[in-house]
Amino acid sequence: MERDLAKTTKYFGITRPTLIKLMREKGLLNDKKLPAYPHRDREYLSIKNGQWWHPDFGMQYSQSTRVQQAGLRWLAEQLGLEMPEIPATPDRRDVA
Template sequence: MERTLAQAAKHLGLTRPKLIGLMREKGLLNEQNLPTYSTRDREYLRIKDSNWYHDQLGMQYSQSTRIKQRGIRWLAKQLGLNLPEIPVDKRDVA
């Protein structure tokens, strides 16, 4: 599972702008909000390429950052954040 920056921010208890600010401070994101070191951090972050056709402007292209599942804990550690506790599943209690 991959998360957008907004989804990851919510998971970490932050807003998207706050997450982006922290990631930029640590040198994890560049000015375009893409991973600064996409090769080094490829196990945790990736660049998603998208395109679509616009009737008047033709093909449009964009890139965005996605955070991989294993990247959530890594990102929290990089930013010095504490992850929220995972609720205990009590359904297996006999």
């Protein structure tokens, strides 16, 4: 499962600008908010390529950073963030 930076900030309980600032300070993001080392960090961060048609300007292209599921713990370690407690899900098979 991939998360964009906005969903990742909700997971850590911080704002998007704060996450971007921390990632840039650690050298994880470049000036375009994309992974600075996409090959090295490919297990944790990825780039999503998007495209859409604009009636006046033709085909438009975009790129955005995605955080992989394994990247959440890695990112917390890199940036010194707290990992939130994940509540235990009750087992449906438990019957009183």
